[in-house]
Amino acid sequence: MFCLFGLVPMSVAILASFYIGWLIPILLTICTLCLWLLLSDPHFKRFRLWHIQGLKGCLRHQLLLFVPLALLISLLVYLWLPQVFFSLPQHDQSLWLLTLAVYPLVSVLPQELVFRTFFFHRYKGILPSKAGRLGLSTASFALAHAAYGNWPAVLLSAFGGLLFGYRYLQTRSTLIVAIEHSIWGMFLFTVGLGVYLVQVDLLK
Numbered sequence: 543m544f545c546l547f548g549l550v551p552m553s554v555a556i557l558a559s560f561y562i563g564w565l566i567p568i569l570l571t572i573c574t575l576c577l578w579l580l581l582s583d584p585h586f587k588r589f590r591l592w593h594i595q596g597l598k599g600c601l602r603h604q605l606l607l608f609v610p611l612a613l614l615i616s617l618l619v620y621l622w623l624p625q626v627f628f629s630l631p632q633h634d635q636s637l638w639l640l641t642l643a644v645y646p647l648v649s650v651l652p653q654e655l656v657f658r659t660f661f662f663h664r665y666k667g668i669l670p671s672k673a674g675r676l677g678l679s680t681a682s683f684a685l686a687h688a689a690y691g692n693w694p695a696v697l698l699s700a701f702g703g704l705l706f707g708y709r710y711l712q713t714r715s716t717l718i719v720a721i722e723h724s725i726w727g728m729f730l731f732t733v734g735l736g737v738y739l740v741q742v743d744l745l746k
Contacts, residue, residue: 543665546572547657547682555688565689566648573652576660586663591655591716600713604722607705608729616733626734641731646724654720657683657703658710676707683707687739694738702726 554568580586620627631638661679669675683703687695702723710719730736 543668543678547661547678548685551682551686551688555685555691558689558691569649569652569656573655576656576664580655580660580663583663590659590663590714593715594717595715596713597715597718597721600709600718601721604709604725608722608725612729612733615729615735619734623734626737628732629734630731630736638731641736642728645727645731646720650723650727651716651720653683654706654710654716654723657686658706658719659716662707662710672711676704676711679707680704690739692738694735698730698735698738 550572554565581588630641657679661682662675665675665678669678680700680703683706684696684700687699705726706719706723709722710716713719727739730739
């Protein structure tokens, strides 16, 4: 656990300048390993990967949280960071649409498999406390985003990791959590905060 969720993110963060363009391949490689370990474990319930039991009620709660916070964040970005407000759809609509289409599959789903599904199942034996697993999962998720080289990415990921970890404990569904993660991620890229979550300048 320490190597995979501590040393690896720290190493990537330290050497991020040498890994430009390699974060997604690294994530997909780790995701493949974690998925293989999950599917090889007879104690893992595979339906957790795709079940949508309770999705309707969960979506209602997700939207009740998302709508007011999204409005507040949009207002704050408009007031404090006007230079990035809706920058991606304004400057490069094609890249924005491509991001919305690809991001859930190549980034969100692998992250949820690694940081929620795998983490919460694999380390249940040594971290019997749900709060303990939630805390360490949140910390490792934030640490992994240090590779972007800015504090907003770490802070946004910390809040996101806490929310998505809580949601996974609540639903035990990778798919449901991935849907919520995708909604938040696409919103951040749209409103302008996506500039902190990539290794390239979206304003160019």
